[in-house]
Amino acid sequence: MSLEQSDNLVVEQAQTLDSGEVELPAAVQPWTTWKRLRRNFTAVFSIGILVILTVCALAAPLLTNNAPLTIDPVHRLRAPGVEGHLFGTDYLGRDVFAIVLFGGRTTLVVGLLVTAISMVIAAVLGLLSGFYPKVDAVLMRVVDGFMSFPSIVLATAAAGYFGPSVATVILALTIVLIWPSLRIVRGSALVARELLMVEAGRSVGVPESRILWKYVFPIVRAPILVQTSFIFSAAVLGEAALSFIGLGVDSKTVSWGSALTEARNYIQNAWWIAVFPGIALVLTILALNLLGDALRDILDPRLARR
Amino acid sequence: MGKYIRRRLLHALPTIFIPLVLVFFLLRLAPGDPAVQILGDNATPEQIAALRTQLGLDQPLPIQFLLWLKGLFTLQLGDSLFFHKPVLELIPAYAAVTLQLTFFALVIAMVIGLSAGIAASLLRGKILDRGIIGVMVFSISLPEFWLALVLIFVFAVTLRWFPVAGYVSFDEGVWASLATLVLPALAIGVRQAALLTRMTRSAMLDVLDEPYVTTARAQGLPEATVIGRYTLRTAAVPVVTVIGLSVSYLLSGAVAIELIFSLPGMGKLLVDAVSRRDYPVVEGSVLTIAVTLVVVNLIVDLVYAWLDPRIRLK
Numbered sequence: 001m002s003l004e005q006s007d008n009l010v011v012e013q014a015q016t017l018d019s020g021e022v023e024l025p026a027a028v029q030p031w032t033t034w035k036r037l038r039r040n041f042t043a044v045f046s047i048g049i050l051v052i053l054t055v056c057a058l059a060a061p062l063l064t065n066n067a068p069l070t071i072d073p074v075h076r077l078r079a080p081g082v083e084g085h086l087f088g089t090d091y092l093g094r095d096v097f098a099i100v101l102f103g104g105r106t107t108l109v110v111g112l113l114v115t116a117i118s119m120v121i122a123a124v125l126g127l128l129s130g131f132y133p134k135v136d137a138v139l140m141r142v143v144d145g146f147m148s149f150p151s152i153v154l155a156t157a158a159a160g161y162f163g164p165s166v167a168t169v170i171l172a173l174t175i176v177l178i179w180p181s182l183r184i185v186r187g188s189a190l191v192a193r194e195l196l197m198v199e200a201g202r203s204v205g206v207p208e209s210r211i212l213w214k215y216v217f218p219i220v221r222a223p224i225l226v227q228t229s230f231i232f233s234a235a236v237l238g239e240a241a242l243s244f245i246g247l248g249v250d251s252k253t254v255s256w257g258s259a260l261t262e263a264r265n266y267i268q269n270a271w272w273i274a275v276f277p278g279i280a281l282v283l284t285i286l287a288l289n290l291l292g293d294a295l296r297d298i299l300d301p302r303l304a305r306r
Numbered sequence: 307m308g309k310y311i312r313r314r315l316l317h318a319l320p321t322i323f324i325p326l327v328l329v330f331f332l333l334r335l336a337p338g339d340p341a342v343q344i345l346g347d348n349a350t351p352e353q354i355a356a357l358r359t360q361l362g363l364d365q366p367l368p369i370q371f372l373l374w375l376k377g378l379f380t381l382q383l384g385d386s387l388f389f390h391k392p393v394l395e396l397i398p399a400y401a402a403v404t405l406q407l408t409f410f411a412l413v414i415a416m417v418i419g420l421s422a423g424i425a426a427s428l429l430r431g432k433i434l435d436r437g438i439i440g441v442m443v444f445s446i447s448l449p450e451f452w453l454a455l456v457l458i459f460v461f462a463v464t465l466r467w468f469p470v471a472g473y474v475s476f477d478e479g480v481w482a483s484l485a486t487l488v489l490p491a492l493a494i495g496v497r498q499a500a501l502l503t504r505m506t507r508s509a510m511l512d513v514l515d516e517p518y519v520t521t522a523r524a525q526g527l528p529e530a531t532v533i534g535r536y537t538l539r540t541a542a543v544p545v546v547t548v549i550g551l552s553v554s555y556l557l558s559g560a561v562a563i564e565l566i567f568s569l570p571g572m573g574k575l576l577v578d579a580v581s582r583r584d585y586p587v588v589e590g591s592v593l594t595i596a597v598t599l600v601v602v603n604l605i606v607d608l609v610y611a612w613l614d615p616r617i618r619l620k
């Protein structure tokens with residue numbers, strides 16, 4: 001009997017032993033999750049919004065002839081629909097429609113990278129922390145320290161050190177967003193550590209690394225997947241907020257947040273500068289939050305009954 | 307109890323210390339010289355060198371760190387490099403604004419969040435419950451700074467009910483002062499209210515499913531007693547956690563709102579100080595925020611124990 005088979009046997013036995021005793025968190029089977037996701041209206045709706053927004057961002061040059069950063073003082077503050085500007089123009093005469101389309105690219109890049117980097121780090125550290133009490137003792141103090149650290153100081157310092165850029169924003173947001181995910185992964189790993197199958201695996205001499213990867217990780221995968229959606233939404237919000245207060249992307253990059261910066265000064269006579277990038281931002285965050293809620297409903301049947 | 311509080315405070319020391327040390331090194335390793343910031347671009351190298359000596363910036367970093375540690379333990383936080391006033395005299399005025407803002411935002415969040423959450427849980431699955439959930443999910447997705455712009459457009463520019471921006475202190479008139487805080491408090495309160503609604507609803511549902519609630523109902527206790535005496539108190543534990551998180555967030559995270567409404571609060575002080583390389587003010591602000599967070603967490607823990615005697619103060 002190969003090691004692979006013996007592992008599976010142990011898992012099966014452990015699960016039989018466990019049935020009815022401990023509430024096992026649902027292990028994610030990617031295919032089942034996808035099938036259930038397709039039947040969930042909220043999930044389909046939010047994925048639909050996200051797909052449309054992504055396509056608009058990627059196809060931006062096909063959808064508009066205006067460049068988002070072209071300054072045109074003669075045609076500044078034009079109302080929506082006037083002179084071929086669907087969403088109007090801002091205080092420098094830049095086309096707001098183009099800003100919304102191209103700004104979506106910044107949002108996507110920052111959101112994807114921040115989510116990917118922070119989730120990988122959080123997953124690895126969270127598993128280790130949940131599994132090894134010694135690592136946990138040290139790591140949790142670090143987490144507390146970072147979480148009580150005003151993220152704005154970090155962002156300001158990062159912007160001062162590296163200069164405002166997309167990379168700086170990604171770095172600052174990643175450092176801020178690792179910790180809540182780490183806590184969630186750790187919490188699930190702590191539960192998984194106590195499962196009978198883990199004990200059973202240990203008793204027949206399955207290597208520690210294999211226990212982590214084969215028994216614990218599949219259980220921790222569900223909360224990670226749910227968290228991914230929320231971290232993406234937090235990253236989108238964070239990028240917009242940082243760019244809004246001038247600590248985010250540089251002036252050569254279009255972003256929904258930086259588009260809103262000057263909107264306050266022109267809100268009396270040019271509401272469209274604030275409204276259209278804002279709606280794009282709210283739609284993105286809303287869709288990601290809805291998707292997260294739907295994933296949680298699907299992956300955690302205990303909550304789904306609500 | 308006293309022993310517990312002492313131990314908790316001792317335990318909190320790393321939580322206060324780690325951010326401070328991080329800030330110390332982040333600031334000093336980041337480019338930008340306070341002496342240049344103070345003297346301006348036209349200063350001669352001699353003037354800059356003299357000021358650096360005066361400020362102690364010419365010392366090696368480890369020496370600076372030790373001196374800074376000594377100052378920290380004797381609460382000598384130094385003078386602001388920009389305002390030329392002791393940091394400890396500077397901070398209270400800014401902290402007062404942030405505290406007022408936090409207080410009003412929290413009142414908004416708690417009034418809306420608790421009532422909506424409880425109502426939704428008692429009407430589980432009904433139209434009102436679904437409506438509340440819909441509004442809540444939408445509100446959680448509203449960026450505060452964008453909501454602030456919308457509020458300014460509707461209530462300040464169009465309806466002219468409140469000032470667009472600016473701050474009036476309590477001494478200059480209570481009503482005028484309140485008027486300047488309504489829109490900023492709403493802008494940050496709405497999202498916190500939505501988060502609180504979600505937690506209150508799910509905590510209430512958890513408790514309503516407990517067998518002892520069924521027992522209480524089976525014994526014929528009036529619904530008001532079942533909810534008021536048996537449910538609310540237990541459901542309050544996770545809700546208090548979220549309120550604590552809200553307070554922490556409001557105390558340190560309202561930078562964008564303070565900038566939009568030109569409120570002279572801690573967030574604005576902090577951002578300005580970082581861009582001016584005003585080290586003592588940044589360190590003083592971070593210390594203030596970190597200590598406040600520790601106190602808030604301690605209060606939350608004490609409230610837990612009061613709400614649920616099963617949670618022992620170990």
